[in-house]
Amino acid sequence: MTTVLAAGDAFVAPELFVDALREAAPEPSALTFRTLRAPWPIEPFGPVGGVDEASGTEEELLEALGDAEIALTQMAPFSARVIREAPRLRLISVCRGGPVNVDLAAATEEGVTVSYAPGRNAAAAAEFAVGLMLAALRRIPSSDAELRNGTWRGDYYTYENAGLELEGAVAGLVGYGAIGSIVARVLRAFGATVLVSDPYTDPARAAADGVELVALDELLRRSSVVSLHARLTPETRHLLNADNLRLLPRGAVLVNSARGGLLDYAPLPALLDSGDLGALALDVYDVEPPPADWPLHGAPNVITTPHLAGATRQTAHRAAAISAGEAARFLRGERLRFVANPAVEGPAS
Template structure:
């Protein structure tokens, strides 16, 4: 009988569900890392929330471990790369907390609008400062959503019920989806200038880190109120305090901080500031939901081999897996490539299989493309939930089969439809196992897609490659491989360089400043 350890406090329904499904379970919470390492070798599964850290050292000691289940969304406390290397599946429950987190954002919006925490403290201190706490109505105010995915769309629905005008900034929000959820799609500058309230509902990525920077906060409407129940690091906390102190920002409510647990912060005690200790998912209903879901998923995997909401394993049958896995690796990388290189809203994704690829089950390949593409927007996506997330975002997904062979015996092409037109990338398998890029936005270029890379579009001219190589060499950046393609002599050229370490921002700026460079950006696979 499989055996699972519940290492964090979890609703009792989790243990009950495990046992009902034929899994032995122990509940031992609050273990220090050494103590956990000392017993984890006895277990097939490890169920956690956010307290337990599943590090490479823990995984080294977990000689029998097959699956880690996170009751909740975030998996920052799990070394997924180390788990993958050791063949340990990592699962989460990405949708169990959505309503709870959205409702907490609405609650904090009310708290700011009516100064509820300050009024409560004053009244309970024996004061009766009725004239001190003059609030504002939410009705007819403009709410600006930064991020309009699953949680953001729920907040929009609740806000429209309060008769608020909702505008949203989300580069991946299509016009059709905006109409569906009842929001006006705007650019970030417009949102900052128009919003009376701003709520954030986006993951913390390189693109979103510090999205409300000092400069962005300075461009907000005077008297704005800001709520963050998403991730610490989206807001410059020092600039937020300065805005509150100056009176430009009327109020701010944070459920998340850059450093957690946030036992001290310059924001504490600032007039107009409200804080909660990361309570976004803390309701009875949410805790029950995620506890049952993680137990069901882990039990299904351990008992029957079913895979649901796995972050590092595709959903495949034993018969399909050997043939499909190389294609899914290619699909994932092509999706990640087009996701990193495409800006603006994407309306649809087309996945075309040609030659030998067209004879295979296209669903896992398409799911892998979507997972690679959507992973550039959210860290919790996987092959199982990628189609659901794509549908929620209003993406049209199309599969095309062409059984005749073209230039390659097998080919996979991924095309995204944007407001600026279609953009496509294509790849093949060398020796039926090794993924290889063969075409990028209509330009023939062969390249491995692995590790950190530098992508450059430039004018094809003598001396450019030398100047670029010299610049990188002087900065101590070692080039692993060099791939070049061009439309025609003297026209547009594309460079893809694999590098030992990611190119830092200051060096990337210097690359962009080279004569003839049209675009330069870092990629990661």
């Protein structure tokens, strides 16, 4: 028998992992399951035991692991301590775009394979990003809120206050992975010209997709709408900042539904007050949740949502299925598709 820990939460529930692995495993009857449910997303994730974006405690995770050889998870804190105190653990399959809640160095040192689930929320996040663009361009949230409070904003139809269309607009995408490429396809269907800044994108692919690959500064100078879709790394932290945000055309719309650290939030209030930045739509923040004294709370032309871009039921099922698929390959002794530390990849028996 192989013991599997399904360490889920209130979005990707443990039962989703269990059902997905029972369907994918070569011998479901040879599996025994242990479960753990983390408090995310009711409680925000954060650093735990030296790993980022984690939920729950090391003590709870160690107790739940027991003699498990395989762990399927989204947010559980697989810190160096947890990995070293779980000697039977062979595989951590993380159902996220990156295993940020796993200490990869410790996993590699202990011979534990770590897999992840790229693209699991690509459709959801792309749709949400486009929704934020439309909401910001056409003042949908503010006009709804004011009408609910009894105010009919006829002045929104004046030329000075009228919104902007995506058709004919120049939209800039910073990052062109699974999410950015879907956003580009949707924007082109609206009739927008799409610019892309991504040093890892093949120019031939960009040309075939009908997008223009440009440097970041050129993208900012030309785009009336900019949406962030890059991964957060030490190199991309504050990729947009006080210096280059001033390159945007006056009145441009900025959307960040990727990672808070990509954007320097400090200059945004002044840019909004001056009108240099026309509107801002945010789903992610430098601190989550933003503190009560956050300067953008209540600021005009700002749309804020609580990190919801990936929150669809399809994403939860897709995430569990990708993670379980990796575990099933591991059980069959096959090569995994998405390995974060390929030097230690190996079969379960």
